Amino acid sequence: MIWFYWLSGGTVALLWTFTVVQAALNHHRMADLTQAEWLPPADAKFPSLTIVAPALNEETAVEGALRSLLQLDYPDYQIVAVDDRSTDSTGAIMDRLAAEPASSGKLRVLHVRDLPPGWLGKTHAMWLGAQQRSIPGEPPFGALGPNAQSEWILFTDADCVFRPDALRRALYYADVSRTRGQALDHLVVFPTALTETWGERMMTSFPQVTANLAVRHWKVRDPEAKDFIGVGAFNLIRRSAYDAIGTYEQLRLAVVDDMQLGEAVKKAGLRQDVVYAPHLVSLRWAVGAMGVVRNLEKNLFAFFRFRMSLVLGATAALFILCIAPYLGILIAPGWTKAGFAVAVAMIATLHAMTARVSLISPIYFATFPFGALLLVLATWRSAFVALRNGGITWRGTRYSLEELRKGS
Secondary structure, X not given: OHHHHHHHHHHHHXXXXXHHHHHHHHHHHOOEOOOHHHOOOOOOXXXXXEXXXXXXXXXXXXXXXXXXXXXXXXXXXXXXXXXXXOOOOHHHHHHHXXXXXXXXXXXXXXXXXXXXXXXXXXXXXXXXHHOOOOOOOOOOOHHHOOOOOOOEEEEOOOOOEEOOOHHHHHHHHHHHOOHHHOOOOEEEEOOEEOOOOHHHHHHHHHHHHHHHHHOOHHHOOOOOXXXXXXXXXXXXXXXXXXXXXXXXXXXXXXXXXXXXXXXXXXXXXXXXXXEEOOOOEEEXXXXXXXXXXXXXXXXXXXXXXXXXXXXXXXXXXXXXXXXXXXXXXXXXXXXXXXHHHHHHHHHHHHHHHHHHHHOOOHHHHHHHHHHHHHHXXXXXXXXXXXXXXXXXXXXXXXXXXXXXXXXX
């Protein structure tokens, strides 16, 4: 039995050590948009931009989010807020803000009353928002004139708060600065998660650390690498690239729409990148640990393409890599604990490395196995509910597993 502890401890130690070394050697290659080099000069010229913010029952967060967008110091943009069949006061708040003089005609509100067949509500709302053109008699998209569409689109969520200089920095990096000799087609900015409880910090830090196992973020910009990224809080895409991938019409039933947008961009051979930007875009994702779990639970089975084989593989990997090292320290005899201890030390190191941008204390490496356990339980519950019901109910509409598997 001793050989089992040596082999399993050595394996997890090796995997985590390799992950840490890779991250240590490469994370510095990712830009931080809050740095002075990404503050555009006063004479910089900027492309036109449409910001699409879909919302369903977001009455507690939507006003703060939209006001932050209205206060951007970007010179040439329009906000399209889409009320996706809300049953609370979300639509009324949007209309009130659009009527205020402070909106200066920048905010346009669309109300979706009925969802067309074959669409998820959110993907339909984003598609509808991105289709908007400048209207004669209303402020146009800069120099493009009436009936024109913007050069760039930002897809964001209706609970995200933006710093005034967020879009100037992002577009300067993506387009104006011609980064690394070639402009980008798709830029993702990691948002800052605002957390108020230890449970929120535990469940927020967990995916930020484990993401290093699955995606080499510094490789996202490499057209030869398979790594891709998408984040619902900040998917900035050039309109020509958005059209080239077939718009959200090709992702009508994509539950994990942000990641699938990023995947489509990468598969099309377009230029993609991801950057850090602490507090440039912020949101409180959920209230409490179980609030985070419930938010994840909605998408987890979809994240695994509604395939039980992937769920089985992923949960086994989570147990081996994220729970077993801590168990090994407790139950392995004598020096066979060493491999497990090295693995836990590497997990703690990754927490320290990500703390610079997550703003969550590295001490949360101690809660890591509990975060893994909750994620495993949420994954299985997500799969069980979908399989039991033969599908999922998303924003009030039921979809069969068959059509969702085709869409993913």
